[in-house]
Amino acid sequence: MKKVALIIPTLGGGGAERTAVLLANGFVNAGLETYVIAVNLAGEKSKLKAELSPAVHLVDLACGQVKYMTRPLVAWLKQVQPDALISTMTHTNIMVYWAKQLSGIKTRLICRETSTASVNLKHRTGLKKWLLQSAMRWVYQRCDVLVPVSQGVADDMQQYLGTALPKTHVIYDPVITPELYQLAQEAVEEPWFQPERSIPVIVAAGRLTEAKNYPLLLHAFAQLIQRTPAHLFILGEGEQRAELESLIHTLGLQQYVALPGFRANPFAYMAKADVYVMSSKWEGLPGALIQALALKLNIVSTDCPSGPREILEQGRYGVLVPNQDQAALSDALFKVLQGDIQTDRAQHPEQVYGLDAITQAYLALI
Template sequence: MGTLKKPGHIAIYLHCLFNGGIERVILNLTRNFVARGVKVDLVINFPGNLFLWDFPPSVRIINLEAEKILTRVPKLVRYLRQEQPTALMSANHFANEVALLSKHFAGLPTRVVVSEHTHLSQEVGNSSPLTFKHWSPLTARLFYPWADGIVAVSQGVGEDVAAITGLAAERIQVINNPIEIDEIIHKGKEPLDHPWFNSPELPVILGVGRLEKQKNFPNLINAFAKVRQVRSARLMILGEGSERERLEYLIRELGLENDVAMPGFVRNPFAYMARSTVFVLSSSWEGRPVVLGEAMALGTPIVSTNCKSGPYELLDGGKYGELVPVGDTEALAQGILKVLSGQTKPADPAWLAQFNLEGTAQKYLDILGLTECGFRSAVPVK
């Protein structure tokens, strides 16, 4: 691994820390940056679930104490003026807009790179007009042109950002979410104390993600009910979120209490993935779901909705997993049954190699204006 001849200072700005894929991407990138000799500040409005994530000890956690929306820009401006990082990277709404506004008011040459991790048009289409999220295309159109760099985590997300903002496609760089394959495989081998994985005659179907509307876990639970009509199996969903009560009610309504488990967020989901018979992504929309790459790395067979926009790209059009229509419970159940019958599509190691952390981290350092030879000139993307 190369090291920077001139140490850089990167600030990574997030709304807060949840229990999702963005956090895992940021964690992996941060570890790589630190290993290269880069100084990293993790700047957050408030901690959220900070205790769930093991960032390197050298990473400074800057809590802006900015739970109120109107306090975020002035507090981030104050941080930028005091610390003057070489570059600031933000992720998703409305952290991206706050980062761009803060650079504007700070009056500093700090290079600001915004990263889009979701298919914004789909997210807005599924949100209420009464929420801030519904207005994110307008704010993106207004503020993204100010960015020194724009990252999209999939080709589909990049095309969506270009369509929403009116920016040329060349302004948007697609950088895959990294897959730390060696670490994933190592953690997949760690002991797992759960009785369901001691009964190989009963296959375990696994879903992982925040318990939110986007992930459409009701579709997975309903599909599992159809699977149960054909053969015995169990379903486990890892994650936490606002939909828990609704999902628990649906499980009781379908009489599946003994065969569906939702243990919440776990520190090592890879031990569960590695021992599951099939991994299912039931989302209504995604950017580039990290969990699909992790399941591929572990060799766990995959069934995924063909939602916009990441699964099709990650699974190479269905070559490395079953793709089914969004919201089609019957198709999802049939896809699961197909895998349970032994019809699997393992990923080619050469395909996985393109998602390696080292290469991904270097692309981020390049767009942030840092290279192994020192700083790159902070020239805005044309």
């Protein structure tokens, strides 16, 4: 029986963490001895632990941060000697590569890249930018397989790293599962979502971080409710909560916007929404957008790098608006709510983004 290990910073509830859990469960079902290795599982960083199959071996390196993971990971690699490592996220990929080299064991390294290199490098200047760019170039030319989660991520990486990456295989995230449709049918108690409601509800889902650009959404929503009644329900938790709560108060939106935090079953809310909205500045492959597609929702999304244009097929399956354009976002939401814009519904997206299909794609690389 082959042994495979998925390596992730935490199991704290983000899209990359959910993908690791889904892949781990898929590998177990395919008969692999499967490990999930996390850098830190303390407190809120283990939210998704319960979603792992009991057959998955969960390993907590308990080293706090990615930069401290090398020593405990080297020890684990020497002891277990897995046949394949699947690492996720830029800094984790870099550290896992060096841990593999230091361990001296022969194992296949698959690096998953979930974000755009241009964004990772944008916030760095001088020596820090050069060091990260050099490390990414070195590792991604030498790992056994590089897996960008979208073609947009792959194209961006090649452009910004300025080098050919011949071992690249684009594999989407397995964000559509049979359970998704079952969970979507569950009832929710919030009055905004009840069938007899008279005010439409708009749902967004994702961590409260800079990338999601919720300030843009709040400003666009403030414009929207000057034209038509609506509620906005933003699922997710993150470091921008205090800032967003303050902005909601400043804009006078307390009665119209809810920040309920993390929900184990976001699909029950999404499925009952009148519109799903994504306001991100950047993405890799936005899983919640794909899930909204699977639930056949009305969708409005910024045309950010990368993923939305690819997922929505240039606007066939949802409305794309210019990135960071508040007025365009507000106007698109208004027109969709009024029924002035209608888009097609994707047929059988699980054939592209389903767990079975994605598991098989990874098995072919292991």
